[in-house]
Amino acid sequence: MDNRKMRRILLTVAISSLAFLFCTAQPVVRTTIDKSEILIGEQFKLKVQANFSGDDYFIKWIALPDSMQHFELVEKSKIDSVFTNQKLSGLTQSFTLTSFDSGKWTFPSYNINFNPAKDDTTITMFTDSLPVTVSFSVADTTSALKDIKAIKEVEVFNPLWYWVAGGALVILLLALLYWWYRTKKKGKKPAQSVSKLSPFEEAMQEIDKLKNFNLSEPKDIKQYHTKLIEIYRQYLSRKENTDYSNKTTGDMLIAIKSNYAATDILDKSAAALRFSNAVKFAKYIPLPSDSENNQQLIKDTIKLIESSPSK
Template sequence: MHKQQVIRRIFLSCLLGLLYPFSLLAQQAVDVTAKADTNSIRIGEQIKLQLTATLTPAQFKDPNFKIIFPVLPDSLEHFEVITRTSLDTVSTQDVHTLHQTFTLTSFDSGHWQIPPMRFEVITGANAAADSAVTLPIGIDVNTVAVDTTKAFKPIKAVQAVPWSIWDYWLYIAIGAGIVLIIGGLIWYFRSRPEKAPVVNTPTISPYELATRQLKTLKEEKLWQQGDVKQYYTRLTDILRTYFEHQFNIAALEQTSEELLQNIKPVTKLNQQRDKLRSLLAIADLAKFAKLQPTADEHEDCMVKAEEILEWTRPKAGATEEDGTAAEKQQA
């Protein structure tokens, strides 16, 4: 009895030992398939080839379990690969499906086979790679049926397409729009009213301006403060500016001698020639020769400037004959 139990245990152990590798193999088995959407095409038509690998939840979650899809070259025997998608995964509660789709075509007529596809299966970190292979797929590549009983037709000549204005309506509309815009701009610039030139009407006469400036200069008391040069520079500039605006003489650009020569045609101004000569002479010495005139000479120069202004003061409503004469002299 004891011997029978021992023999039974030995038999069961051997049986389990023999079945264990098959159970591991069944656990690691991967279902791989290759499927085409058609098995018959005409030359140049396309085939959708889908490669699929189905994994169990245990295989999918195992970090050491990997499956590598086959890498198809751009050209197979009698077939060419046009496009290929990236690897995609569809998961359910029971299985996980990996799939990839290839677009193939063929230009060789006949019955051809898409070769078996080899998947590499790695079951562990240090385990050797195993393989899972799909079955080949037969594809019929047919030619276009040609009726050989009929004669060959001659090549047709090039035919002209009838011209239609509606084929160019967009270009016509753009051209018409450009012409209208250009015409509108031309009409606008020609018809718009011209702006009248702005005439700056003087709000104060040259005589009144010069009189105010002399009064301001007198109140500043420059020579009393020792600034003799500035005093005579301002004094002569006031007179020269007055001559330029009142009598149209370029007095600011002329030397003292040139100014005395150019006032001759202006009767009123020429009558004050001696006073102007004396004033300019003292002013030039003070400005350029660093002469220090006396207080009486300072006062006398101011009085002469006021007298020149008063003598040449224009009458209200009268035309400036002297200014006209000066313009003729300069011309």
């Protein structure tokens, strides 16, 4: 075989080998950090990038633990995919790390596995081991030195005035408490004595006392109707064991309608209450006979309640 023929064979083999290598390019892993020197507790970023053909390899990505010797993982980004001509051509991910150990350390390497799609042999590649120096903050030697200040004498503190002020404050508080107690005691209403009479008997007795009022005097007329309504409220309160003293006229009528089936009770109550309210609030001056009729209306209503069953 001559030399020319041998050269042709070798050239064909070389071209075929190169074509095979280009068709099945080996994966490439790159590792970079943005800082090789940090202060204790300062953060730095580690970036891992893998270039490979997505059609030829299935990749098992790097698994970085949360805590490593001399380093702590603070945060990790999502894994970003890189596409070339609409085909997967790589993966990249960033990690934020820090360290609390001073010294010169080497960040460990971690493996990435590439499983060929047409072969059973797994390709294992490793990230770079990168040096990182962790140090304390550097002291500022550029600032000018300052003079040593003279020793100050300790001021003698006399707490007497604090005791005087505290005592005066206590006396003031006691005086306010005493004033408040006396004011509350004066304004407190005496407890009402419980009548031995029945609600009906007490109401009739109190209505009979109304004859002492002079129904020709406007002042007595107002007091007469005020007392008349109070007697009716007191009767209902004792009869139903419910406090009617603070109820409005509307609330009283609603309660009466709910508690008694007879409609006459509601009608008579409404007429009597509205008439007395006109005298109390509208300054209406009725005739003596009208006031006496309203008293009789209240008396009849109470008698009707006594003889009517409740709901």
